[in-house]
Amino acid sequence: MSSLMRTPPPVLPAVAVILVLQTALLLLVGRNFGCDCGGTRLWQGSMDPAHNSQHLSDPYSFLHLGFGMALLAFFSAIRPHWRRRHLALLVLVSSAIWEVMENQPVIIALFGYDAGDPLAYDGDSIVNSLGDTGFTMIGALIALGLPLWAIVAVVAAIELTLSVTIGDGYVIALLRAIGLL
DSSP states (O other), X not given: OHHHHTSOOOHHHHHHHHHHHHHHHHHHTTOOSSOTTSOOOSBOOSOXXXXXXXXXXXXXXXXXXXHHHHHHHHHHXXXXXXXXXXXXXXXXXXXXXXXXXHTSHHHHHHHOOXXXXXXXXXXXXXXXXXXXXXXXXXXXXXXXXXXXXXXHHHHHXXXXXXXXXXXXXXXXXXXXXXXXX
């Protein structure tokens, strides 16, 4: 009987519950399931306000990949004895929380919306939000096999590349949100 009590809970049901909760909370704040533009694509590469953050993946997906790598590195550092599956679940929960928070009206307003701006942000579709969470998890899985210096290098390269190619990234968004850009 005591060996049954020590059996870890299955990971897949926990993942399903987290993703269902993420979806339900996004529906509660009024997010659309897919793009209102007439169809949801696997990839949206152009910076078009009508399509930004509405499709499964876009240039911002790379930021989420880096986010997953950074989260895994951080959680591994503060919880070095945790099993990988527990670290991965913590990354998943963190991503789901961020995705729900990011799509709150106050956060959308913080990042600003100007239909004439190619970087205009009007919130994510649910498909995009789940895609972002998926990219975060892929980043965490990649980070499992990398040393810290490589994670830092990849995250910096992603940030720099997107800052140059699309004029946006975490640093630029932060500077814009606090009014320095």
